[in-house]
Amino acid sequence: xxxxxxxQDFLPVTPEDVKARxxxxxxxxxxxxxxxxxxxxxxxxxxSRVLExxxxxxxxxAQPDFRSADDFRRFGRPxxxxxxxxxxxxxxxxHYTVSKKKRTYDYYSPGGKMGLRPDRAVIVYSNRIREAYGxxxxxxxxLEASLRRFAHYDYWDDRVRRSVLVDSRADILTYGMGxxxxxxxASLLDRGIPVRKIRDVRGCVYLAKRGEKIHFPYVxxxxxxxxxxxxxxxxxxxxxxxxxxxxxxxxxxxxxYGDKMLVQNPPMxxxxxxxxxxxxxxxxxxxxxxxxxxxxxxPAIAEVKFSIAHNRGCFGACNFCAIAFxxxxxxxxxxxxxxxxxxxxxxxxxxFKGYIHDVGGPTANFREAACDKQKTxxxxxxxxxxxxxxxxxxxxxxxxxxxxxxxxxxxxxIKKVFVRSGIRFDYLLLDKDPTxxxxxxxHHVSGQLKVAPEHCSGAVLSAMGKPDISVYERFRKEYFxxxxxxxxxxxxxxxxxxxxxxxxxxxxxxxxxxxKKWGYAPEQVQDFYPTPGTISTTVYYTGIHPLTGKEVYxxxxxxxxxxxxxxxxxxxxxxxxxxxxxxxxAGREDLIGNSPDCLVRPAxxxxxxxxxxxxxxxxxxxxxxxxxxxxxGASSFGGQHKKKGKSK
Numbered sequence: 001x002x003x004x005x006x007x008q009d010f011l012p013v014t015p016e017d018v019k020a021r022x023x024x025x026x027x028x029x030x031x032x033x034x035x036x037x038x039x040x041x042x043x044x045x046x047x048s049r050v051l052e053x054x055x056x057x058x059x060x061x062a063q064p065d066f067r068s069a070d071d072f073r074r075f076g077r078p079x080x081x082x083x084x085x086x087x088x089x090x091x092x093x094x095h096y097t098v099s100k101k102k103r104t105y106d107y108y109s110p111g112g113k114m115g116l117r118p119d120r121a122v123i124v125y126s127n128r129i130r131e132a133y134g135x136x137x138x139x140x141x142x143l144e145a146s147l148r149r150f151a152h153y154d155y156w157d158d159r160v161r162r163s164v165l166v167d168s169r170a171d172i173l174t175y176g177m178g179x180x181x182x183x184x185x186a187s188l189l190d191r192g193i194p195v196r197k198i199r200d201v202r203g204c205v206y207l208a209k210r211g212e213k214i215h216f217p218y219v220x221x222x223x224x225x226x227x228x229x230x231x232x233x234x235x236x237x238x239x240x241x242x243x244x245x246x247x248x249x250x251x252x253x254x255x256x257y258g259d260k261m262l263v264q265n266p267p268m269x270x271x272x273x274x275x276x277x278x279x280x281x282x283x284x285x286x287x288x289x290x291x292x293x294x295x296x297x298x299p300a301i302a303e304v305k306f307s308i309a310h311n312r313g314c315f316g317a318c319n320f321c322a323i324a325f326x327x328x329x330x331x332x333x334x335x336x337x338x339x340x341x342x343x344x345x346x347x348x349x350x351x352f353k354g355y356i357h358d359v360g361g362p363t364a365n366f367r368e369a370a371c372d373k374q375k376t377x378x379x380x381x382x383x384x385x386x387x388x389x390x391x392x393x394x395x396x397x398x399x400x401x402x403x404x405x406x407x408x409x410x411x412x413x414i415k416k417v418f419v420r421s422g423i424r425f426d427y428l429l430l431d432k433d434p435t436x437x438x439x440x441x442x443h444h445v446s447g448q449l450k451v452a453p454e455h456c457s458g459a460v461l462s463a464m465g466k467p468d469i470s471v472y473e474r475f476r477k478e479y480f481x482x483x484x485x486x487x488x489x490x491x492x493x494x495x496x497x498x499x500x501x502x503x504x505x506x507x508x509x510x511x512x513x514x515x516k517k518w519g520y521a522p523e524q525v526q527d528f529y530p531t532p533g534t535i536s537t538t539v540y541y542t543g544i545h546p547l548t549g550k551e552v553y554x555x556x557x558x559x560x561x562x563x564x565x566x567x568x569x570x571x572x573x574x575x576x577x578x579x580x581x582x583x584x585x586a587g588r589e590d591l592i593g594n595s596p597d598c599l600v601r602p603a604x605x606x607x608x609x610x611x612x613x614x615x616x617x618x619x620x621x622x623x624x625x626x627x628x629x630x631x632x633g634a635s636s637f638g639g640q641h642k643k644k645g646k647s648k
Contacts, residue, residue, distance in 0.1 A: 313332060
């Protein structure tokens with residue numbers, strides 16, 4: 001909805017908008033693969049508003065026609081340069097499922113329409129800009145650029161691709177959260193410093209000749225020609241990159257391309273609380289551009305319009321998650337006053353119904369650095385704060401977060417405040433003060449709470465960087481006890497993942513039996529999706545854990561992945577043949593039968609055959625990948641009988 005919103009509330013999207021502001025040109029053209037939504041959940045909106053606040057004139061070129069260079073000339077040559085991003089997510093993830101099938105809906109495009117951005121968007125956009133304007137400065141940013149800043153395994157091509165900076169022919173790639181990086185770059189460009197002379201800004205990646213001066217202490221990886229064929233070298237390179245992703249302890253990282261070197265400067269320090277507050281106080285329109293109204297709007301706004309992001313970074317650092325490589329493992333957060341002010345703005349929106357949908361972030365219940373040491377020495381390069389066991393130095397405190405939620409709920413016009421982004425349940429259980437857990441269950445759950453045990457096998461959870469399943473089971477027990485105490489019928493939505501590196505068929509069977517024990521019947525399951533920038537993707541490609549050097553089993557065969565996934569939904573009739581096949585493959589025919597302990601009945605007219613030895617039968621090779629459903633809309637499991645009422 002865009003009631004009471006007009007185009008003057010947004011940055012220019014047409015030459016006419018530029019003229020209406022009285023400008024004779026623009027300083028930056030910001031090219032994005034997403035539709036233009038001026039909301040602080042969208043990176044383009046934050047960076048453009050930050051630059052506007054610094055006095056720069058920014059125009060938005062959203063989802064340009066990428067089939068020629070014509071649309072990239074819409075605003076003329078910008079005075080300082082082009083900013084380029086694929087949007088809020090990687091363009092390949094936006095376009096393809098884990099089975100490499102074309103998606104049919106794009107949440108970040110008007111009306112959900114597909115085809116409005118290209119595959120590998122930052123490369124295509126940058127090359128079109130070069131066609132239009134030759135040597136104009138081009139600065140890449142956003143998730144796609146950030147996670148593909150080095151040579152990286154690409155799941156869709158099934159090979160190691162070059163850094164997107166090399167393929168795009170851009171001048172600078174910015175990684176991580178870009179506010180202070182872009183402030184610094186813009187200032188240097190404005191002072192007349194040539195873009196190819198900008199070499200000392202943290203959070204930047206650039207190409208230079210071998211032997212050129214590097215402004216920071218650095219470590220080296222290898223030449224791309226080695227990395228693309230030598231899996232041990234690739235694993236070592238990723239380990240080096242991961243261990244130097246901290247703003248305090250990280251060094252510059254150098255990767256070679258023939259006679260050139262790609263240099264990643266150390267990360268830009270995370271924004272302070274005061275800086276974060278200032279970013280979220282900027283004048284966002286908090287909606288999609290009104291030009292999209294006739295097209296049905298932009299679906300992605302629905303998830304965030306009445307939500308508040310209060311933190312950044314995540315020290316949970318699950319191996320399959322790219323946050324550690326992008327936002328970093330150091331947690332920073334906004335002040336209670338800043339969050340309350342945003343909540344008041346939300347209550348003034350014309351379609352606000354009284355419910356704040358979320359006060360969260362990468363992990364909702366993190367507010368501070370994991371320990372005091374992180375503030376002065378940085379994060380531990382190869383150790384995790386929570387898994388496999390909590391670090392003794394870990395600080396656990398939910399008091400500020402709990403008080404902030406209560407303050408928001410006390411505001412006029414607000415009926416309920418929910419927490420819908422991920423809760424780190426193992427961190428929650430470490431809090432000796434039960435106040436927040438009780439408050440969460442009784443006030444901030446909208447009928448169901450999303451949590452992520454992901455698996456139950458110890459071997460798989462270790463490969464994921466997750467705690468033992470006994471931790472989740474303790475959380476589950478206490479959650480339902482507190483729900484009953486509050487007289488509420490509430491549920492848990494546990495996220496589950498199949499075929500993650502480390503998962504053998506035996507592990508998938510263990511998970512199926514665990515689901516049967518608890519009476520869980522997941523409607524949707526996420527098959528592991530190897531996206532750039534994660535430890536798990538490196539393991540998927542190489543079979544080697546980059547932080548330990550140990551070999552890890554990887555299910556890459558289509559048929560085996562299909563069987564592992566079917567086991568998680570063993571009760572579905574359409575999966576029965578795959579479940580039987582999986583059990584025979586693993587030598588577990590004892591689980592095929594009509595007894596309550598079995599997972600699946602025998603095929604019609606047949607009886608279960610005698611068990612075979614494990615490994616007696618090999619999975620059938622296949623060239624395709626198993627499909628997976630998105631995590632949104634996962635079913636709720638483990639209900640508690642209703643007593644007095646139900647949260648909305």
